[in-house]
Structures are given as C-alpha cells and as structure tokens.
Amino acid sequence: MPIQSKNPYTGEVLTTYSEASSQLVENAIEKAHFTFQTWKAKPLEYRVNLLLRLAEVLEKDTEALARLMALEMGKVLADGRAEIEKCAACCRYYAQHAADFLKDKALAAPHGKAYVQYEPLGVILAVMPWNFPFWQVFRFAAPHIVSGNTALLKHASNVPQCALAIADCFTKAGFPSGVFQTLLIPSSSVPAILADERVRGVSLTGSEEAGKSVAAEAARNLKKSVLELGGSDAFVVLDATNLGHVVQMAAKSRLVNMGQSCIAAKRFIVHESVYENFVSQLKGIFKSVRIQDPLQEGSTYGPMAQAHLAEELNQQVKQSVQMGAEQIGVGYLGEAIFQPSILLGVKEGMPAWEEELFGPVASVRSFSTVEEAIHLANDSRFGLGGSVWGQVEKAESVARQIHSGAVYVNQMMASHPAIPFGGVKHSGYGKELSESGLWEFTNAKSIWVA
Incomplete structure (x- = not known):
C-alpha cells in the first residue's frame, strides 16, 4: 500500500512512496x-565526534527541516525551528556526557574488585510518532547510537519525508551507512522485524494500543522494550x-503543538477559590487563537x-457534552481544523476525563481540599507527567503524592x-x-575480579 505525504492544511498530496x-x-x-x-568497537571519542557533526548538520538544515514538518504535519515554522534546535542540543548533551554515563561503575564487593560495564545490545528498532517527528527520533537515537548500538526507524506513515530526511542527516554527518536507517514500512511489518534474532530491542512512542501490540511481540521474542505511551496529565x-502567569502557562501547556503532545496538560484541576477567574482568563486566551497556514511566517x-484526528477529537467532545459537560468555544471546524475549546463540568466516565484528548481541548474542574486535588490528579489510568502550581512547599508536597513519571512544580511539563x-x-x-x-x-x- 502506498505511503502518502499529505499537507493537512490544504489537503494536497505532496508525494507518494512505495512500502519497502x-x-x-x-x-x-x-x-x-x-x-x-x-x-x-569504535573509540567512544569517534562516536562522540560524529554526534557533534550531526548537531551541526541539524542546525545548518534547520529551515528546510522545519518546512518539512509544516508541510507534513502542520507544525508552524517557529515551533519546527525550535524542535530542530532541541534535537541538536540533545546530540551535544550526549556528546558531552557519554563518557561519564558509559564509564565502568565501581561496586562495593566483599573482596577483590567489582564493577559494572555498560555494553551496547545491538540493532534497536524505533517505532516513532508524527507529533514531534524529529525530536522523538533524536531523543532515542542520540543516546543509543553513541553507546554503540545501531538503529532502524519505522516512522509514522504520515511523515515519510521527515523520516527520510532524518536518515539523510546521519549520512551528511558522516556516520557509517548501517548505523541509522529509515524503513518506510507499515505497522504490520513490525512483528517480523522483532522476531529476527539480529534485532535486540524496540523503543516505541505512540498510542496505548500500539504499545500493547509491540510489547506483546517483544515479550514473545524475549526482546527489551521501552514504551512511551499516552498521557492525560x-x-x-x-x-x-501569580494566577495570571499560571493561566498563561496553562494555555501554553494545553496548546503546545496544537495539543498534540503526550505531555500536554489535559486535565486542569483548579481550587474553587480561583476556579471562575481561571476559566475566564483561559477562555480569553483560547478565543484569541487564530489558525493559519503553518508555512506562513509568524503563524x-x-x-x-x-483530518481524522480532528474528527476523533470532536467525537470525544460531543460524547462528553452529551453526558453533561459544557463546551466553551467553537471546536471542530471541519477537515483538520479545530479551534481550541474548554470543557467544564467534566466528570468520571466521560471521555474527557477517562481518555486522552489529543488536541486543543482543556477539561477543567474544581476542588476544595488538597486531598481531593491529589485524588483527582491520580484518578487516571495514565501517568506520564503533570504539574502543580502554588506556594512552593505546598506544591512540592502535592507533587510527591501524584503517581506519574514526572511532576513539575511551578513550571510546565516539558x-x-x-x-x-x-x-x-x-x-x-x-x-x-x-543517563537512565x-x-x-x-x-x-x-x-x-577476585
């Protein structure tokens, strides 16, 4: 089945590729x-120097790569540039710290000398999503390639040009041709790759269902897997x-990448004393949003x-409203256009509370006690990240009681x-x-050693 590169803003098919x-x-x-x-077997210094060259390639090609993201998945140019800069910074971070992270770690043995040596596993498959088409790949590739592994990329089917451009960056930086390769393949090809003895692990960033499927295949073949799935933070x-600043950060946290981020804030749990003011200010910010061509400078x-992602989000919103939620804002406007919206009166059982809303919709509800806030924050099957805002000592105490992979205090999750x-x-x-x-x-x- 052909793989299409399609502009979500215009609907134009940009190019078509054959599956590998x-x-x-x-x-x-x-x-x-x-x-x-x-x-x-290459000296670590050799791998580090190539990683530094890769950072330079990314920075040199920033404009072209940002344009690719705008064309294929609708990311505005400013955000695309920032994403490439972040990828380059990631390469430099691991170039700087790889020697320390990979050095032997001494152990306190009862006699003799004992230590841990970190050695690479081999070929690692990366199954990556479209929402941050470069960052998701480079945060996988930089650490695992500098540590001595090689990588195969199965990228999301709607960003094939980005996928091929990433492989081209490695080539331009001078990496040996087998270190990083892009495969234009469907998800149905993943099980056979994981069954191959030469492939030693898989890293997936994607949906809950995709994670379950890949994890099952990895387990069936005794392969190491790392899964970064959905969130309802x-x-x-x-x-x-500082409520005005908090609302600004709330809007930014919800609307980053048009809300298409696993760690975007999605459930806003607000103390009853500031609830009405919070909603009023958030409503004003959401109402001011203007959706434009992502290729237009300044968008x-x-x-x-x-388009189907906007339609699915609209169905989740409609079902929540039918169950009693109140929608503020126009919301779905057809095709891939979705105006930011707020849902009030969200309760347990509604899609807006139970599921991940992967788009620009904020679910807001109030609480009266700290214990209730902690309960509501933890009342989710997800646990990727989150944030707590308020007086520092109190906010940090709450953060320590939230069951999540990360919780930030008085700053947005990133x-x-x-x-x-x-x-x-x-x-x-x-x-x-x-280093983890x-x-x-x-x-x-x-x-x-005895």
Missing part, C-alpha cells in the same frame, strides 16, 4: 547487524499565587496533523535531555533521556 519490500527490510537488518560489530492549581497555530522521561501505569515503562535513558539498551554487565 521484504528483501529491502532484510538487507537493512543485515547491514545494521554487520555494522554493529565494528561500530561498537494533570495541571493542578492550588491557590492564587503561531496551525491545523491538526490529519522534556529535557538532562531529565529522565517516561511514564507509569498505561503511559508505558522504561526511561528516555538523561542511555542505559536502557545497554547490558549492565557485572565483572568481579
């Missing part, structure tokens, strides 16, 4: 496996501390990535190379970024 044949996939696996044997407002909001990233519950398992992320696809081998 089974022989091409076999050749790619063999090349990755063969290259691994020499790549892992809580944004807890405890008091009126701040574009379309959703695909990934950073230095901070471990990953969820609990139905948001997945394993870590990305920081680098170690995921290494063998922490214990050596004890």
Whole structure:
C-alpha cells in the first residue's frame, strides 16, 4: 500500500512512496547487524565526534527541516525551528556526557574488585510518532547510537519525508551507512522485524494500543522494550499565587503543538477559590487563537496533523457534552481544523476525563481540599507527567503524592535531555533521556575480579 505525504492544511498530496519490500527490510537488518560489530568497537571519542557533526548538520538544515514538518504535519515554522534546535542540543548533551554515563561503575564487593560495564545490545528498532517527528527520533537515537548500538526507524506513515530526511542527516554527518536507517514500512511489518534474532530491542512512542501490540511481540521474542505511551496529565492549581502567569502557562501547556503532545496538560484541576477567574482568563486566551497556514511566517497555530484526528477529537467532545459537560468555544471546524475549546463540568466516565484528548481541548474542574486535588490528579489510568502550581512547599508536597513519571512544580511539563522521561501505569515503562535513558539498551554487565 502506498505511503502518502499529505499537507493537512490544504489537503494536497505532496508525494507518494512505495512500502519497502521484504528483501529491502532484510538487507537493512543485515547491514545494521554487520555494522554493529565494528561500530561498537569504535573509540567512544569517534562516536562522540560524529554526534557533534550531526548537531551541526541539524542546525545548518534547520529551515528546510522545519518546512518539512509544516508541510507534513502542520507544525508552524517557529515551533519546527525550535524542535530542530532541541534535537541538536540533545546530540551535544550526549556528546558531552557519554563518557561519564558509559564509564565502568565501581561496586562495593566483599573482596577483590567489582564493577559494572555498560555494553551496547545491538540493532534497536524505533517505532516513532508524527507529533514531534524529529525530536522523538533524536531523543532515542542520540543516546543509543553513541553507546554503540545501531538503529532502524519505522516512522509514522504520515511523515515519510521527515523520516527520510532524518536518515539523510546521519549520512551528511558522516556516520557509517548501517548505523541509522529509515524503513518506510507499515505497522504490520513490525512483528517480523522483532522476531529476527539480529534485532535486540524496540523503543516505541505512540498510542496505548500500539504499545500493547509491540510489547506483546517483544515479550514473545524475549526482546527489551521501552514504551512511551499516552498521557492525560494533570495541571493542578492550588491557590492564587501569580494566577495570571499560571493561566498563561496553562494555555501554553494545553496548546503546545496544537495539543498534540503526550505531555500536554489535559486535565486542569483548579481550587474553587480561583476556579471562575481561571476559566475566564483561559477562555480569553483560547478565543484569541487564530489558525493559519503553518508555512506562513509568524503563524503561531496551525491545523491538526490529519483530518481524522480532528474528527476523533470532536467525537470525544460531543460524547462528553452529551453526558453533561459544557463546551466553551467553537471546536471542530471541519477537515483538520479545530479551534481550541474548554470543557467544564467534566466528570468520571466521560471521555474527557477517562481518555486522552489529543488536541486543543482543556477539561477543567474544581476542588476544595488538597486531598481531593491529589485524588483527582491520580484518578487516571495514565501517568506520564503533570504539574502543580502554588506556594512552593505546598506544591512540592502535592507533587510527591501524584503517581506519574514526572511532576513539575511551578513550571510546565516539558522534556529535557538532562531529565529522565517516561511514564507509569498505561503511559508505558522504561526511561528516555538523561543517563537512565542511555542505559536502557545497554547490558549492565557485572565483572568481579577476585
């Protein structure tokens, strides 16, 4: 089945690709496996220098790569540029810290000398999403390639040009051809790749159902897996501390990437003393949003990535309204256009509370006690991230009681190379970024010398 690159704002089909044949996939696996044997043996300094070159390539090609994201998934140019800058920073972070993260770690043995050696596993498959088409890939690739692994990328089917451009960046930086390869394949090809003995692990960022499917295949073949899945993150407002700023951050947290982010704030849990003021200010910000062509310089909001995603979001909103929620804002305008909206009166059982709303819709409800706020924040099958806003000591105490992979205090949830990233519950398992992320696809081998 052909793979299409389509502009979500205009509906224009940009280009069409053929799926990779089974022989091409076999050749790619063999090349990755063969290259691994020499790549892992290269001095770390050699791999680090290539990672630094990769950062330079990204920065040099920023404009072209940002334009690709605007064309294929509707990300405005300013956000695309920022994404590429973040990818380059990630490469530099691991270039700077790889030696420390990978050095032998001494152990307190009862006698003799004992230590842990971190050695790469081999060929790792990356199954990546469309919402941050470069960042999601580079936060996987930078740590695992510098540690000595090789990688195969199965990217989302709606961003094939981005997927091919990523592989081209590695080529331009001078990496051996088998270190990183893009495969234009459907999801149905993943099980056969994971069944191959030469492939030693898989990292997936995507939906809950995709995660379950890939995890089952990985387990069936005894392969290591890391899953970063959905989120329905809580944004807890405890008091009126700097409320104007908090509302600005709430809007930014909900509308980042047009709300198409696993760690975007989705459930706003606001103390009753500031609830009405919070909703009023948030309503004003949402109402001011103007959706424009993402290729237009100065655009701040574009379309959703695909028409069917906007339609699915609209169905979740409609069902929540039918169950008693109140919608503020126009919402769905057809095709891939969705005007930011607020849902009030959201309760347990509604899609707006139970499911992930992957688009620009904020679900807001009030609370009266801190205990209630903690209960509401934890009342989700997801646990990817969240934030708590208010007086610092009180907010930090609440953050420590929220069951999530990360909780930020008085700042919006965002990934950073230095901070471990990953969820609990139905948001997945394993870590990305920081030293924890680098170690995921290494063998922490214990050596004890008598």
